[in-house]
Amino acid sequence: MSEPPVKPVLQKPPGYKDPNAPAAPRAVRPPPRKPVLPPSFHPKKRKPNYGRACCCCFCIFFLIFLLLVIISAAAFYLWFDPKLPGFHVQSFRISHFNVTKRPDGTYLDAKTTTRLEVKNPNGKMTYYYGSTEVDVTVGEGGYETELGTTPVPEFTMREKTTRSLRVETKVSNKLVVDEVGSKLKARYRSKSLAVNVEARTKVGVGVAGLKIGMVGVTVKCDGMSRKQLDGGDMPKCVINMLKWLDENLFL
Secondary structure (H helix, E strand, O other): OOOOOOOOOOOOOOOOOOOOOOOOOOOOOOOOOOOOOOHHHOOOOOOOOHHHHHHHHHHHHHHHHHHHHHHHHHHHHHHHOOOOOEEEEEEEEEEEEEEEEEOOEEEEEEEEEEEEEEEEOOOOEEEEEOOEEEEEEEOOHHHOEEEEEEEEOOEEEOOOEEEEEEEEEEEEEEEEOHHHHHHHHHHHHOOOOEEEEEEEEEEEEEEOOEEEEEEEEEEEEEEEEHHHHHOOOOOOEEEEEOOOEEEEEOO
16 A cells, blocks of 8 residues: 655745744843943032021121111111210410520420310210320421320210319420520510311220220310400310211301
């Protein structure tokens, strides 16, 4: 008996996958490598700049503080309306003035009495004055001559008050240059002798029961003549505070 003919095996088309065949394991790909960059391309980690932050905070607080100071000063000025104290020479008298020429030189003897008036024009502020020194000189320029210094004890000026300070000076047998002595004698007789009064003191301010520190003050009343003072003129005085504030007081 003859065998049945063998059927030819059909070839599978390219790309055919047998659904019954076991799945082949997938190949695991290694992760991609990062490109190696030179050191100059590596980004640097930025550290927090605490110094800049502190500087900014300080500037902000300083501006706030400055603004508060300006507002407080403006409110103080508007409420208290502060004014500088007033000074002027109320009177000046030379009770004795003698220039004597001797073989050994020229000598000066003099006695003076000055009344210096002090005013507090403020209605809400008190002035406290420390120990005061008052100098009296006569003449001007190269022949200005000292006639003595007198201390005045400390005192207080309440609101809207006026006080008169009596200052007496004296010099005896003061040696002066012959030319200076002759000029002083001639000016004294003609009542054109220049008179200068200078007071050095410290001033404190009292506001609402609080006393604010003492400030150095120099008061100058220069260029007055005996003729003006005898005629009742009240010459101006210059207040110098801290050597940067000058105020002319026409009283």
